[in-house]
Amino acid sequence: MKFPSPTQTRSQPSPRQGKAEAPQKNWKQFFRKTIVLVLVISLAIHILFLLAFGSVAIFKGSIPKLPFVSQEIAADTVPEAPAPPMEESPATEEVATSDPFAKEVPAESAPEESAAALDMLTTVSGANWAPAIPKNIPVSEAGVVGGTGKGSGTGTGTTKGMGGPISGKQLFGVTLKARKLGVVVSINKGAQNSGRLPAIFAEVFKEFPDSPVFLTNGGGMRDWDVVEEEFNKKVEENNKRKKAGEPYDKFLGKDIKRPEVGRFNTGAALDWIVIKGFKPDPEYVGLKEKHPELFDDLRKRPNVWFISSNKEADGAYLAFADLIKKGVEAIYWYNQFDRPMEGKVADELAQKIGEAKIEILVQNQGTRMQGREWLEKVGAKYVK
DSSP, X not given: OOOOOHHHHHHSOOTTTOSOOOOOOOHXXXXXXXXXXXXXXXXXXXXXXXXXXXXXXXXXXXXXXXXXXXXXXXXXXXXXXXXXXXXXXXXXXXXXXXXXXXXXXXXXXXXXXXXXXXXXXXXXXXXXXXXXXXXXXXXXXXXXXXOOOOSXXXXXXXXXXXXXXXXXXXXXXXXXXXXXXXXXXXXXXXXXXXXXXXXXXXXXXXXXXXXXXXXXXXXXXXXXXXXXXXXXXXXXXXXHHHHTTOOOOTTOOSSOOOOXXXXXXXXXXXXXXXXXXXXXXXXXXXXXXXSHHHHHHHHHXXXXXXXXXXXXXXXXXXHHHHHHHTTOSEEEEEEOOOSOBOSHHHHHHHXXXXXXXXXXXEEESSSOOOOHHHHHHTTOEEEO
């Protein structure tokens, strides 16, 4: 009996093992090959490039952009914007800015058949791509078509030419240019007994319902130092006649009060002699009793004032001075004109009236007419 050699035993599988197992692949040796290394490195480089450029493309739209601000940025030169395509490219002409204080020169009238010539407008920024604009249209420094207006645009439309009436309102038959009227009315004994006061105020308030009104006792205008000195001499002479047993004025006061402006709806007006009257004189009952309806109407109005003191104080200038401050354009004056109008205050007042170009409308209560020279200075108009 022969036993198998060791060699035979190793090479021949035993019947129990069955088929031989397949040999395993060696990956380490596979990747060490040159061609495999080149392919792997090339692939890695491509992947890196794709990652780099792909991220830029993806995040490019999310990068915030700063807004471009073109206002108030100084630049040495401003590039001209390209002109839009046009059929004909007219020559660019620089438009000179007109002087706002220069007199306007009327443009030559073009024939009706031909249309106005158009030209390109050069803007202040230097660009000449603005649409075509007629040459005869002025352009302001800011580039606004039409230039700068020189008129106020506040006309009332009631006048046809220079110097024509503005308001066109009539007062006692006289057409006034003024839109704001001031009123000065002497309501002394003669005016009250004439019975004309209610009709006068009705006419005034019909055309100028909000007119400021000044009530006076007489209409003289003199410097206060002159008035005071004259009154003191009068009192002294009256006292001498009284001591000598001669006829004298029993109602002449010891002094005279300086005239002041006060509101007519206050209690001070009730003590004014032309309101309460002069009891020793039965014909001088006062405005409150003589014309109660007019008295109540004037007391209700907020823009009625009075000049205190008596007739000899000659303080009517205070009413005119206050009306000038209130900006009136005309003054209606109803007065007896039996007191002088002279001195510094009268001259200064006449000058202010002339400078302000205030219309003076005068209506006389009686037949006397003192102060003609002053009325001529202010260009007074007379009404009946």
